[in-house]
Amino acid sequence: xxxxxxxxxxxxxxxxxxxxxxxxxxxxxxxxxxxxxxxxxxxxxxxxxxxxxxxxxxxxxxxxxxxxxxxxxxxxxxxxxxxxxxxxxxxxxxxxxxxxxxxxxxxxxxxxxxxxxxxxxxxxxxxxxxxxxxxxxxxxxxxxxxxxxxxxxxxxxxxxxxxxxxxxxxxxxxxxxxxxxxxxxxxxxxxxxxxxxxxxxxxxxxxxxxxxxxxxxxxxxxxxxxxxxxxxxxxxxxxxxxxxxxxxxxxxxxxxxxxxxxxxxxxxxxxxxxxxxxxxxxxxxxxxxxxxxxxxxxxxxxxxxxxxxxxxxxxxxxxxxx
Numbered sequence: 001x002x003x004x005x006x007x008x009x010x011x012x013x014x015x016x017x018x019x020x021x022x023x024x025x026x027x028x029x030x031x032x033x034x035x036x037x038x039x040x041x042x043x044x045x046x047x048x049x050x051x052x053x054x055x056x057x058x059x060x061x062x063x064x065x066x067x068x069x070x071x072x073x074x075x076x077x078x079x080x081x082x083x084x085x086x087x088x089x090x091x092x093x094x095x096x097x098x099x100x101x102x103x104x105x106x107x108x109x110x111x112x113x114x115x116x117x118x119x120x121x122x123x124x125x126x127x128x129x130x131x132x133x134x135x136x137x138x139x140x141x142x143x144x145x146x147x148x149x150x151x152x153x154x155x156x157x158x159x160x161x162x163x164x165x166x167x168x169x170x171x172x173x174x175x176x177x178x179x180x181x182x183x184x185x186x187x188x189x190x191x192x193x194x195x196x197x198x199x200x201x202x203x204x205x206x207x208x209x210x211x212x213x214x215x216x217x218x219x220x221x222x223x224x225x226x227x228x229x230x231x232x233x234x235x236x237x238x239x240x241x242x243x244x245x246x247x248x249x250x251x252x253x254x255x256x257x258x259x260x261x262x263x264x265x266x267x268x269x270x271x272x273x274x275x276x277x278x279x280x281x282x283x284x285x286x287x288x289x290x291x292x293x294x295x296x297x298x299x300x301x302x303x304x305x306x307x308x309x310x311x312x313x314x315x316x317x318x319x320x321x322x
Contacts, residue, residue, distance in 0.1 A: 007267055010260065014274040018055070025051045025281045028289065049180035052187065053242065054281035054298070057175075058249055060190045060239040062276025063197050064232040065250025066257075066269050070204040071225050072134040078250040079236045082137065083119040083144035085247070088240040089171050090148040090155075091115020096167035097159040108170070109182060109241045116237030119144050124229070173246035173299025175284055182242050193235035194273055200228050201266030208265070246299045248306025249276050255313070 026047050061079060068077035079085050095111035126140045127133065152171075156164050169177070203224055240246070253275045254268065261271050283301040290296065 007261060010271060011274070014271065014278060018274060018278050021278050021282050021285075022051060022055065025054070025285045028285055045180075049183050050175045050178075050284070051281050053178060053183060054175055054284045055277045056187055056190045057239040057243050057246065058253075058276035058278070058280025059194055059273040060235045060276070061246065061249040061280070062253035063194045063269055063273040064236045066254035066265070066272040067197050067200070067204065067228060067232040068250070069254055070208055070265050070268075071228055072137055073208055074134045074138055075255065076251070077134075077138060079240065080145065080247055080251070082141035082233075083123050083148065084116050084141075084233055084236050085240055085245045086145035086148035087119025088112040088116040088237060089245050090151050091118070092170050092241070092244070093152045093155050093167045096170065097155050097164070106179070106182065109178075112241035112244075113237050115148070116233075116240055119148060120230070120233040120237065124226075169297065170244045171299075172297035173244040173302070174287075174295075174297040175243055176295055176297075178242045186238055186242055189238045190235045193231050193238075196231050197228070197235075198270045198273065200224075200231075201264070201269050204228065204265040204269075208263075244297070244299060246280070247303045248309075249280055249302055252306045252309055253279060 026043060065078040068079070068082060069075055089112075091114050092108055092112035094115070095108045122144055123137065123140050127137050156167070159167075207225060236250070254272045257268055257272045257275050261267050280298070280302070283305065284298045287296045287298045287301045290301075
């Protein structure tokens with residue numbers, strides 16, 4: 001009973017913080033009570049789509065990272081280590097560098113999405129006959145990431161400075177240049193995909209017990225893992241294709257929430273999604289305000305915060321071990 005009250009309080013607290021962050025990101029730096037017509041136009045046409053995209057992207061990355069860690073039983077599993085972000089980076093870089101932007105406003109996200117799906121497909125194929133072994137999945141994902149990173153460098157060598165500049169800004173992760181016409185599609189895909197992941201929490205709990213134990217509970221382990229893995233990969237690819245490579249959200253949020261709420265994925269996945277939805281727009285607001293009027297990529301902010309967090313975690317674990 002006490003635990004249920006604690007979980008409800010955590011959900012309510014995160015929801016309240018999310019509302020506060022939404023308002024802060026939307027109105028930060030402007031007059032909240034007496035905005036002029038130009039300010040209202042900026043809020044409606046620029047800031048609102050940007051904040052909404054940051055919220056759904058943060059939720060998608062955090063929920064996916066939590067699911068990857070659960071089904072692979074590895075705390076280092078996330079969109080980066082599984083090669084999804086690397087594939088998206090390669091696809092988008094090819095789109096920028098080969099001048100394919102003239103084909104339409106949607107083409108760079110489409111290239112990034114195709115690259116992410118290509119990476120997922122390769123990792124999936126390499127592990128399809130190995131019962132989705134955790135170490136094998138992580139290793140193959142890291143290898144694919146290195147291959148795509150090298151391919152991106154090769155593409156850059158063959159490119160002009162302006163093409164490299166455009167691609168490089170995308171690679172660092174940013175909400176400054178995405179086209180708001182993509183928002184409805186991305187919003188629907190991510191919300192539906194994240195809802196599916198949240199509802200699969202009890203199944204992931206059973207899978208986390210191990211293949212033999214979960215099968216005794218009547219779960220087709222391999223089929224279940226494939227469906228959940230592909231769903232998480234799809235929403236990650238969708239998010240990254242629009243906003244670029246944003247690191248540490250899918251790795252850090254599940255770690256923090258697991259310390260607070262425990263390892264029950266029925267609770268951990270939705271709480272991680274909420275935490276990601278709070279964290280990423282807050283980081284984006286910092287990216288806008290820290291060096292104003294210069295806007296730095298949000299991926300830089302998340303990487304710095306994430307790196308400091310894991311250094312602190314590493315030092316703390318070493319002291320505990322001593």
